[in-house]
Amino acid sequence: MVLFLRPIFGAPLAEAVKRTALYDGIQLPAVFRECIDYIESYGMKCEGIYRVSGMKSKVDELKASYDREECPCLEEYDPHTVASLLKQYLRELPENLLGRDLAQRFEDACSRSAEADKVRMTTPG
Structure with missing residues (x-):
């Protein structure tokens, strides 16, 4: 066998x-x-x-x-x-190495950072 x-x-x-x-x-x-x-x-x-x-x-x-x-x-x-x-x-x-919860947190953090960069770029300094 x-x-x-x-x-x-x-x-x-x-x-x-x-x-x-x-x-x-x-x-x-x-x-x-x-x-x-x-x-x-x-x-x-x-x-x-x-x-x-x-x-x-x-x-x-x-x-x-x-x-x-x-x-x-x-x-x-x-x-x-x-x-x-x-x-x-x-x-x-x-499965995702980070797990669903952590992966979502990383995605959220990345999108917040991108949004903050857009605000800084459009705000007159």
Whole structure:
């Protein structure tokens, strides 16, 4: 009998934490935590670490490993590939990372700031 696990990419954050957390008290999925740790160690001096894309085939390779709940050796990959993997993980989360309440608050704050800028620009100084 073959057992198929649901992929980690696209799974709700709480489920991913439950299935892959590193059990060090920090409630993050392994893919998120390992990518952040790697980028802090090896990628902070890379120009455009989150802007420059990594090699798609390598990102797909890493994604497949995490979806199988394996622990790939990120040190075998370049920082841009690991950063691209992290961005892809965040894009594929089924719910907004901030939650509906916080997302709405950010949207409200941004619109208030834009309205205030318009008032300042039209008010004679």
